[in-house]
Amino acid sequence: MSDDAHPSQLAHPDRLLPAEPALRDVARRLYDATKDLPIISPHSHVPPAWLVDDEPFPDPASLLIVPDHYVLRLLHANGADLADLGRGPDGPVELDEAAARKAWRILCENYHLFRGTPVKYWFDTTFADVFGITAAPSAATADALYDQIAEALTTPAFRPRALFDRFGIEVLATTDDPLDDLAAHRALAEDESFTGRVVPTFRPDRFLELGRPDWPGLARSLGEVADIDTGSYAGYVAAIEARRRYFKDHGAVSSDHSHLDLGTEPLSETEGSRIYAAALRGEASTDESVAFRRHMMSETARMATEDGLVMTLHPGVRRDHDPDNLAAHGHDVGSDIPVSVEVTDSLRPLLGRYGNHPNLHLVLFTIDETVYSREVAPLAGFYRSFYAGVPWWFIDAPEAIRRFRGAVTETAGFYRTSGFIDDTRAFLSIPTRHDMSRRLDAAYLAELVATHRLTEEEAAATALDLVTTIPKQVFKL
Structure with a gap:
């Protein structure tokens, strides 16, 4: 039967829990112990200005479709024009009501395309839990759902700060450019009426890639912001440290x-120094640029041992695989495509120097699942500084999370992993994604209980640690 025939099943209370009754009972108890705990979100892409300004979200499409590359990519694959989904040459565009309703109808009319994907799961749970929606999206319900969500967004309960509190977010980390003055973060920290904790994350990728055509200008801008002369390699390193x-x-x-x-x-x-000088002149070769970036990753680890910032890595993605869509609609529309990665030998120089340093926490995320049991888990099971990052991005999905636990746990255990990371630009999906993780971990732990590998008491303690102790310890919160 169609989704429309079972509207009450948008968010079934036992979703993602085991089907076998006795196992499900254990999983329910484990999930119940963690479901209402605060959210620790050490990596997201939520703009901090949303919380500073606390303005109403403009419309359902701008909130739930336009910024979410998971949604955009599958609609594009099935024929939707990204321009009709709110994307222009420089990224998201401001939508009038007609354009917003058009984008929303495209989603609803094509909602069946998301069956079996985590996107449908996130949407169903968000619709049910956040907006109280019971009707499944379809061509017939599109306008009514738009009106219901749009009306909710005009109320104080749906402003960013109110939702932040309602979602139970304890810590939210954003992702920020080294040139950012962090004024939004400073404003939140100084605002006594805002009780949450929102922290920036240092994201220097474009400053380490000497082969970029705009890199010399970036190096100069870095020096200007840091008030350090970046005309030399030593000055460049000092500016990054600053x-x-x-x-x-x-x-x-x-x-x-x-x-x-x-x-x-x-x-x-x-x-x-030689390669850096050549890059400033625009003369560094591709091989030299790659060698310099690899060197700077070791330098970043060295910096981390000194300043204590956790170092997270997520390699292996061919950015903007579709050049036409990049030109027409900018970055982050879903055309970043994974490639295979090699971990053991690539990280050996870094780990040989800093792998057991007491002040380094290095978390490796990957969307190449083939390396979990072969490379990532053994490294996490030996090096004191190394942690296995949970699935995210393309594999932030129920089956992938189950595969991760199976591939990593027997070698590295639970306590050498990162805790869940939502990595989202879709603010309303934060509680949905964390809830998904808690349900899946409860199901995995219930199986360990049922096969007498853990007592239920041990499983309950582990479920609690996965949500609280582990992410706080790994990210030094």
């Missing part, structure tokens, strides 16, 4: 890095 300190002074707990590979082979200072 910006890391600035971020930490404004609450940052981590730096985040996404490059094509995980290479970390260091260069001599002489060679680093």
Whole structure:
């Protein structure tokens, strides 16, 4: 039967829990113990200005469709024009009501395309739990659902700060450019009426890629913001260190890095200086640029041992695979495509120097599932600084999360993993995604109880730690 025939099933109370009754009873008890605990979100893409300004969200499409690359990519694959989904050459565009309703109808008319995907699960749960919606999206219900959500967004209960409190978010980390003055974070920290904790994350990727055509200008801008001459390699390193300190002074707990590979082979200072000078002149070769970036990843680990910022890595993505869509609609529309990664040898230079340093926490996320049991889990099971990041991005999904637990736990246990990361631009999906993780972990732990590998008491303690103790410890919160 169609989804429309069972509107009450948008968010079934036993969703993602085991089907076998006795196992499900254990999972229910484990989930009940964690479902209402505060959310720790150490990596997201929520703009902090939303919480500073606390303005009503403009319309359902701008909130739930336009910023979410998960939604955009599958609609695009099935023929939707990204321009009709609120994307222009420079990213999201402001929608009038007619354009917003058009985008919303495209989603509702094509909602069946998301069956079996985590996107449908997130939407169903958000619709039911956040808006009290019982009717499934379809061509017939599109306008009524739009009106219901639009009306809710005009009320004080649906402003960003009210939702932040309602979702029970204890810590929210944003992702920020090294040139950012962090004024929004400073405003939140100084606002006594805002009781949440929102921290920046240092994201220097574009400043480490010397092959970018705009890199010389970026290096100059970095120097200007840090008030350090970046005309030399030594000045460049000092400027990065200064910006890391600035971020930490404004609450940052981590730096985040996404490059094509995980290479970390260091260069001599002489060679680093030579390549840096060539890059400023626009003369560095591709191989030299890659070698310099790999060197800077080792330098980043060295900096982390000194300033204490957690180092998160998520390699192996070919950004903007579709050049036509990049030109027409900008970044983050869903055309970033995974590639395979090699971990063990690539990280050996870094881990050989800093892998057991007491002040380094390095968290590796990947969307190449083939490396979980072969490389990631054994590294996490040995090096003191190394943690296995949970599934995210393309594999932030029920089956992938189950595969991760099966692949990693027997080698590294639960306590060498990161805790759940929502990595979202869709603010309303934060509680949905964390709830999904808690349900899946309850189901996995229930199986360990049922097969007498854990007592229920041990499973309950682990479920609690996965939500609270582990993310706080890994991210030094």
